[in-house]
Amino acid sequence: MSRKGSDGPSRSRKEWELNTLGPSLAKAPERQGPFSTVSSLPIERLYSAEDLPAGGEADLGLPGEFPYTRGIHPTMYRTRLWTMRQFSGFGSAADTNKRFHYLLSHGQTGLSVAFDLPTLMGRDSDDLLAEGEVGREGVAIDTLADMETLFSGIPLGGVSTSMTINSPASILFAMYLAVAEKQGVPLERLEGTIQNDILKEYIAQKEWIYPPRPSLRIITDIMAFCARSVPKWNTISISGYHIREAGSTAVQELAFTLADGIGYVQAGIEAGLDVDVFAPRLSFFFNSHNDFFEEIAKMRAARRIWARVMRDRFHAKNPASWKLRFHTQTAGCSLTAQQPYNNVVRVTIQALAAVLGGTQSLHTNSLDETLALPTEDAVRIALRTQQVIAEESGVANTVDPLGGSYFVEALTNKVEADAMAIIGKIDAMGGIVAAIEQGFPMKEIADASYLYQQQTDRGEKCIVGVNRYRADADPPVEILKIPLEVEIEQKRRLADVRAGRSAAAIDRDLDAIAKAAKDGSNLMPHILQAVRDYATVGEICGAMKAVFGEYREVAVF
Amino acid sequence: MTESGTGSRVRLLIGKVGLDGHDRGAKIIARALRDAGFEVVYTGLHQTPEMVVTTAIQEDVDAIGLSVLSGAHNTLLPRVVNLLRDRGAPDIAVFGGGIIPAEDVSPLREAGVSALFTPGTSTQEVVDWVRTHVRPRRA
Numbered sequence: 066m067s068r069k070g071s072d073g074p075s076r077s078r079k080e081w082e083l084n085t086l087g088p089s090l091a092k093a094p095e096r097q098g099p100f101s102t103v104s105s106l107p108i109e110r111l112y113s114a115e116d117l118p119a120g121g122e123a124d125l126g127l128p129g130e131f132p133y134t135r136g137i138h139p140t141m142y143r144t145r146l147w148t149m150r151q152f153s154g155f156g157s158a159a160d161t162n163k164r165f166h167y168l169l170s171h172g173q174t175g176l177s178v179a180f181d182l183p184t185l186m187g188r189d190s191d192d193l194l195a196e197g198e199v200g201r202e203g204v205a206i207d208t209l210a211d212m213e214t215l216f217s218g219i220p221l222g223g224v225s226t227s228m229t230i231n232s233p234a235s236i237l238f239a240m241y242l243a244v245a246e247k248q249g250v251p252l253e254r255l256e257g258t259i260q261n262d263i264l265k266e267y268i269a270q271k272e273w274i275y276p277p278r279p280s281l282r283i284i285t286d287i288m289a290f291c292a293r294s295v296p297k298w299n300t301i302s303i304s305g306y307h308i309r310e311a312g313s314t315a316v317q318e319l320a321f322t323l324a325d326g327i328g329y330v331q332a333g334i335e336a337g338l339d340v341d342v343f344a345p346r347l348s349f350f351f352n353s354h355n356d357f358f359e360e361i362a363k364m365r366a367a368r369r370i371w372a373r374v375m376r377d378r379f380h381a382k383n384p385a386s387w388k389l390r391f392h393t394q395t396a397g398c399s400l401t402a403q404q405p406y407n408n409v410v411r412v413t414i415q416a417l418a419a420v421l422g423g424t425q426s427l428h429t430n431s432l433d434e435t436l437a438l439p440t441e442d443a444v445r446i447a448l449r450t451q452q453v454i455a456e457e458s459g460v461a462n463t464v465d466p467l468g469g470s471y472f473v474e475a476l477t478n479k480v481e482a483d484a485m486a487i488i489g490k491i492d493a494m495g496g497i498v499a500a501i502e503q504g505f506p507m508k509e510i511a512d513a514s515y516l517y518q519q520q521t522d523r524g525e526k527c528i529v530g531v532n533r534y535r536a537d538a539d540p541p542v543e544i545l546k547i548p549l550e551v552e553i554e555q556k557r558r559l560a561d562v563r564a565g566r567s568a569a570a571i572d573r574d575l576d577a578i579a580k581a582a583k584d585g586s587n588l589m590p591h592i593l594q595a596v597r598d599y600a601t602v603g604e605i606c607g608a609m610k611a612v613f614g615e616y617r618e619v620a621v622f
Numbered sequence: 623m624t625e626s627g628t629g630s631r632v633r634l635l636i637g638k639v640g641l642d643g644h645d646r647g648a649k650i651i652a653r654a655l656r657d658a659g660f661e662v663v664y665t666g667l668h669q670t671p672e673m674v675v676t677t678a679i680q681e682d683v684d685a686i687g688l689s690v691l692s693g694a695h696n697t698l699l700p701r702v703v704n705l706l707r708d709r710g711a712p713d714i715a716v717f718g719g720g721i722i723p724a725e726d727v728s729p730l731r732e733a734g735v736s737a738l739f740t741p742g743t744s745t746q747e748v749v750d751w752v753r754t755h756v757r758p759r760r761a
Contacts, residue, residue, distance in 0.1 A: 201693035
């Protein structure tokens with residue numbers, strides 16, 4: 066034990082710990098730990114050069130170059146800001162169309178459609194199971210007529226649209242294409258995304274209809290169809306958002322998402338598609354949760370892992386196949402009903418993390434979303450949050466501002482390694498479909514969510530306003546209400562459409578879909594014809610359900 | 623205390639009614655109640671009110687806990703209460719949780735829902751409530 070020879074700086078960490086840290090801790094101990102992320106990843110006191118592996122510069126790379134740790138484009142936001150794309154939808158197509166126009170007029174740069182639960186589950190508004198659910202969680206869409214209203218006054222050749230739709234994605238996508246046709250927009254010009262990520266439905270979001278294998282077949286049909294006819298369309302938004310909302314850790318979110326991605330690439334290859342044709346149109350969707358640096362590290366690790374998976378595992382030759390492009394949504398599950406204005410602060414931090422993580426597209430939640438779907442006032446603040454970050458904070462002035470930070474690079478490496486270990490486990494099980502059949506991701510998520518609940522119940526993880534810093538009463542927040550008339554009106558509209566169309570055409574169309582479902586020919590042209598004839602979501606899903614069967618979950622908790 | 627004088631444990635049905643698939647909360651509640659010593663039947667997703675009541679009677683539960691985050695609570699929860707009454711099991715208590723706006727709580731309570739647990743509730747609160755308010759129906 067020796068003191069340093071001069072009053073100069075420590076020449077090593079050990080010296081620092083001995084001569085500077087030690088005496089400081091003796092006088093003022095650290096706060097009670099553990100110092101860990103919201104996912105319980107332990108965080109060290111200090112990171113410095115020695116925490117990074119030698120020769121790590123190759124892993125880091127430069128922006129726009131493999132392995133894309135620092136971003137998929139060399140200039141990132143200096144060329145183009147991320148797309149500001151607020152997930153919206155409620156009530157009728159007319160209600161939602163109005164919200165779309167509101168958001169576009171306030172500077173949103175892309176559209177994102179939220180459908181109601183009956184639509185998400187492939188059911189019509191007059192389905193028995195739709196009662197009480199119509200227009201409540203999103204917009205009710207039964208036929209092409211609703212879709213035409215939804216995009217009224219919005220030229221589809223001039224905006225990109227993301228649609229959060231999974232099991233019935235083929236149908237809503239066909240409706241979008243039919244609207245474009247009516248507008249005279251060539252399909253080759255259309256830009257957008259369908260979520261169409263069935264694997265994460267079994268894992269987390271639970272909006273399934275058919276079992277896994279026929280569901281994957283529908284997805285590869287869409288991939289093939291888009292490669293031919295809608296080449297600028299993102300065929301899947303491979304999602305971690307919902308996995309995280311269900312309670313996974315950040316590492317699990319990353320691992321299960323990329324494992325799903327691997328599953329889709331394998332499915333595409335097995336369907337006979339050229340990986341370099343469909344892979345550039347796979348996109349991703351991550352959560353941005355509270356722990357600022359963990360989220361940034363997760364996003365950077367995601368790009369690096371995917372680049373290596375595509376180039377070295379799947380031997381894709383096209384660099385476009387290696388680049389992980391993603392949308393981000395701030396974490397809904399982190400918001401509180403108590404003191405809801407605090408949510409604006411949470412969303413700001415989460416949005417900033419997504420920007421520093423290099424997202425291509427971003428949705429910011431509204432302050433009232435633990436209570437209801439967002440009001441105009443609340444969603445405007447959410448959009449302004451993005452605009453303030455973009456225009457006032459300066460973070461978009463340079464590419465990957467945090468690159469080279471000891472902490473961020475060390476954390477990126479750690480998240481990557483931990484995620485790769487889980488991906489390896491899933492590979493050993495036989496891939497993600499096998500892992501799903503064994504209930505593996507669901508059990509991991511249930512355990513992680515239960516642990517976090519215990520931590521918050523015990524006060525080990527603080528939720529401001531809920532388990533600490535409580536207030537006696539909250540200021541009243543006006544929330545969006547969906548009147549029952551919405552359901553009544555929607556059913557009436559649906560009845561009118563049914564009455565006005567050719568029953569013979571519908572029968573023919575549904576037969577053609579069932580036939581294609583059985584003989585393996587591409588479903589999309591037949592679904593497109595059916596929607597043009599005003600077949601309903603429920604009718605088309607029903608025709609496929611009769612052939613493909615229905616998925617039944619074995620519930621584990 | 624989870625047992626009555628005769629030693630039978632309180633039996634609960636936990637599930638999700640309607641099309642809503644967000645089951646994080648329902649699973650946590652099911653597990654917390656099981657860990658607290660109650661017998662828990664977990665139905666999983668996409669239960670209709672009819673299915674819930676049939677299962678509840680078949681499984682001879684003492685109370686039903688339902689999670690709804692979709693906004694359909696005003697339709698679905700009272701229907702469960704009414705069906706229980708119509709099917710001769712009005713003494714099975716119904717409690718709920720999820721996204722339930724404050725203004726909907728009183729009407730639901732008046733419709734016969736015994737308790738509603740909204741965002742920010744701890745698992746201990748739910749466990750304590752069940753302990754205090756739910757008794758085995760079996761003699």
